[in-house]
Structure formats: C-alpha cells, structure tokens
Amino acid sequence: MKCPYCTKPGEKKLVASNPGGASWVPCHTCGGTNEIPDEKGRRMAIACDLRNARVGICLSLREYAKVLEVSPTTLSHVEVGYLPTPEHLTLWNKMTGESLTEVDR
Numbered sequence: 001m002k003c004p005y006c007t008k009p010g011e012k013k014l015v016a017s018n019p020g021g022a023s024w025v026p027c028h029t030c031g032g033t034n035e036i037p038d039e040k041g042r043r044m045a046i047a048c049d050l051r052n053a054r055v056g057i058c059l060s061l062r063e064y065a066k067v068l069e070v071s072p073t074t075l076s077h078v079e080v081g082y083l084p085t086p087e088h089l090t091l092w093n094k095m096t097g098e099s100l101t102e103v104d105r
Contacts, residue, residue: 001041003030010034040081047081050095054079068094 010032012024026032029040036044054064061079065072070091077084078091084104093099 001036001038003027003034003036004041004044005029006032006034008034043081043083046096047079051079 006027006029010026011034012026012032013028027034030036054061059067061075062072065075068075068091070087074087074091077088078095082104083089083092083100086103089100089103
C-alpha cells in the first residue's frame, strides 16, 4: 500500500529550519520507502474515521482525552493509527472494538 504522506520513494521532509541550515528526514510513516504494510494502512483509515467522529461531535482533542481519561498525546497517536505502547493498544481496542495485542515497533 502506498504511504499517504509521500509522493515518491526516498522523499525527505523538512523538519526544522535553523541558522545552520535545514534538517531533512525520511517520512516517519514509511521510512522513505513510500510503502506501508496493509495492516498499517487499514489502521490509518480507521484512525481517520475515529478523528472525524470526534470532530463531528465538536470535541477538541483535549476535551475528548479528558472524557476518555487519557493524555491528549495518547489520543492523538491513536487517531493516526500509531500504537507504540500497551496503553495505546488498550485505547484503540476500546474505541474500535478490536482486540489487537501487538504494539508498533
């Protein structure tokens, strides 16, 4: 599956500009390959739906995080499909009804 954030393999993103020059890094989603595993793509699509549902009921990220009793950072990660810790997996499973057990590496 093609990465939704890149236009071609090896593309680098500007992450900071400073007096000494700019810093460029490969895409954080695909590592610069322009390909992501189908499972990650599926998760990203579901995550987008979760975010759209929150926005649809006019709740900010901070407000909804407070309702769910998690940090805004954790909710943000879940809303982009990034699940690096068991806490993220627990929230994902609660919000989607899935029972994933493997964290992102």
